[in-house]
Amino acid sequence: MISRSKALDLINEDTLHERAIARAGSSDFGTDDYREGLGVLLDSASRNSRLEKIAPRMSSLVVDVLAGRLASQAGWNARPETLALPVTAPLVITGLPRSGTTLLHFLMSLDPQFQWTPRWVGEAPLVRPARDQWEQHPQYKAVHERLEALFEANPGLRAAHEMGAGLADECITVMVQSFISNMFISMLPLPEYRQWFFETDETPSYVRYKDNLRLMGADTPNKTWLLKNPSHTIGMEPLLTTFPDARVVVLHRHPVETIASGASLTYRGADFWEKHEVGPIRLDVYSRAVKRMAAARERHPSRCLDVYYRDMVRDPLGTVRRIYAHYGLDLNAATETAMQHWLDQNPQGKHGKHSYSSGEFGISDSDVRAAFAEYISEYSLDASVGS
Known part of the structure; x- marks a missing residue:
């Protein structure tokens, strides 16, 4: 099992963003409204007595989500007209x-x-x-x-x-x-x-x-x-x-x-x-x-x-x-x-x-x-x- 300090490093918010950017090849996350929920999530994990077990899974999950967010924003940036399409x-x-x-x-x-x-x-x-x-x-x-x-x-x-x-x-x-x-x-x-x-x-x-x-x-x-x-x-x-x-x-x-x-x-x-x-x-x-x-x-x-x-x-x-x-x-x-x-x-x-x-x-x-x-x-x- 990893140490608590290593676990905290794994769920560091800046590090998670950097890893997502490296994976997606872009850095535009769009608006910052997601950061409140992300902050609550990471803070909740940091308080948990099982952090050392949770951190690897959380780290991977958050990077996946952030990379998905980058992909969406890249798609909208490339084809902004899509935002006016119907969903009927x-x-x-x-x-x-x-x-x-x-x-x-x-x-x-x-x-x-x-x-x-x-x-x-x-x-x-x-x-x-x-x-x-x-x-x-x-x-x-x-x-x-x-x-x-x-x-x-x-x-x-x-x-x-x-x-x-x-x-x-x-x-x-x-x-x-x-x-x-x-x-x-x-x-x-x-x-x-x-x-x-x-x-x-x-x-x-x-x-x-x-x-x-x-x-x-x-x-x-x-x-x-x-x-x-x-x-x-x-x-x-x-x-x-x-x-x-x-x-x-x-x-x-x-x-x-x-x-x-x-x-x-x-x-x-x-x-x-x-x-x-x-x-x-x-x-x-x-x-x-x-x-x-x-x-x-x-x-x-x-x-x-x-x-x-x-x-x-x-x-x-x-x-x-x-x-x-x-x-x-x-x-x-x-x-x-x-x-x-x-x-x-x-x-x-x-x-x-x-x-x-x-x-x-x-x-x-x-x-x-x-x-x-x-x-x-x-x-x-x-x-x-x-x-």
């Missing part, structure tokens, strides 16, 4: 983590009427090239090799959450550029940052994200965006105000299952977590999320379509048809055939079974039920446990 009526998938959002996102990404962000583009945004050019791009190759190494070093991670350089990725990969992000809460045990995050308006993250969508989709500005992120449950209000014509699909699964599953995924992601702390953190974050989502939906009625995980698993194509019908989208035979083929090739458990329970992670099922009582009742989720 995106279709947004959300719901508590582990509620089927990834399955639905992957399925709908097969429909050519949508554009979406592949992981390799989201990490360092650029104008997305044509699909047949992806594998030859150095950035694609780097992301692919890193993800494969991650899966090899973390057996069972792919079974818990599939990722790929060319697969449809979550919004959070890009939104993290503002350093107001649930990603840092999910990846790092930093209570001071978590408290600051919940007291801070996420609107700057959503505004910058919209500009990044304009950049990434600059060559197809009139094509509908397909977006997905469980953290939109926390940021539902800024999502609906930043994208006033967004069409939102909210998936629902019993929190007894989603919280334990998410805790397992977090714990698998790094060796600095104490197993007993992961559950209470997930419980805190996402019990707040459903309350925020409910309040935002009251202020913006009729903006969301509710979909149940149990229906998604039992009849994926039927669920897709219902979504398309609700939002007036066309689902042609070729796309439906492609979706069925994908389902046949990717059965649940393809990469192994993801096993978990609340008790492993410092909470009980009754704790989860109490924290989510109103949410469980509103969506009649008790009938869906085990579905």
Whole structure:
């Protein structure tokens, strides 16, 4: 393990910026509004008793985010006209983590009427090239090799959450550029940052994200965006105000299952977590999320379509048809055939079974039920446990 002084050097703000500049080959980070969140993040880490374990991961993560920020700014500087492009009526998938959002996102990404962000583009945004050019791009190759190494070093991670350089990725990969992000809460045990995050308006993250969508989709500005992120449950209000014509699909699964599953995924992601702390953190974050989502939906009625995980698993194509019908989208035979083929090739458990329970992670099922009582009742989720 490294020394504390070495750990502090690793998360020095100036050093992190210098490393990002060296990687990206540019030095324009744009406005300074991200520095508050970055400062809170680094200060929270510096106070942590596990700094020596956390610092290498945080250092790498922050440099990645800063380099992504530089890439976006370079793209806007090169093509400033992109900032005036439309982002019209995106279709947004959300719901508590582990509620089927990834399955639905992957399925709908097969429909050519949508554009979406592949992981390799989201990490360092650029104008997305044509699909047949992806594998030859150095950035694609780097992301692919890193993800494969991650899966090899973390057996069972792919079974818990599939990722790929060319697969449809979550919004959070890009939104993290503002350093107001649930990603840092999910990846790092930093209570001071978590408290600051919940007291801070996420609107700057959503505004910058919209500009990044304009950049990434600059060559197809009139094509509908397909977006997905469980953290939109926390940021539902800024999502609906930043994208006033967004069409939102909210998936629902019993929190007894989603919280334990998410805790397992977090714990698998790094060796600095104490197993007993992961559950209470997930419980805190996402019990707040459903309350925020409910309040935002009251202020913006009729903006969301509710979909149940149990229906998604039992009849994926039927669920897709219902979504398309609700939002007036066309689902042609070729796309439906492609979706069925994908389902046949990717059965649940393809990469192994993801096993978990609340008790492993410092909470009980009754704790989860109490924290989510109103949410469980509103969506009649008790009938869906085990579905």
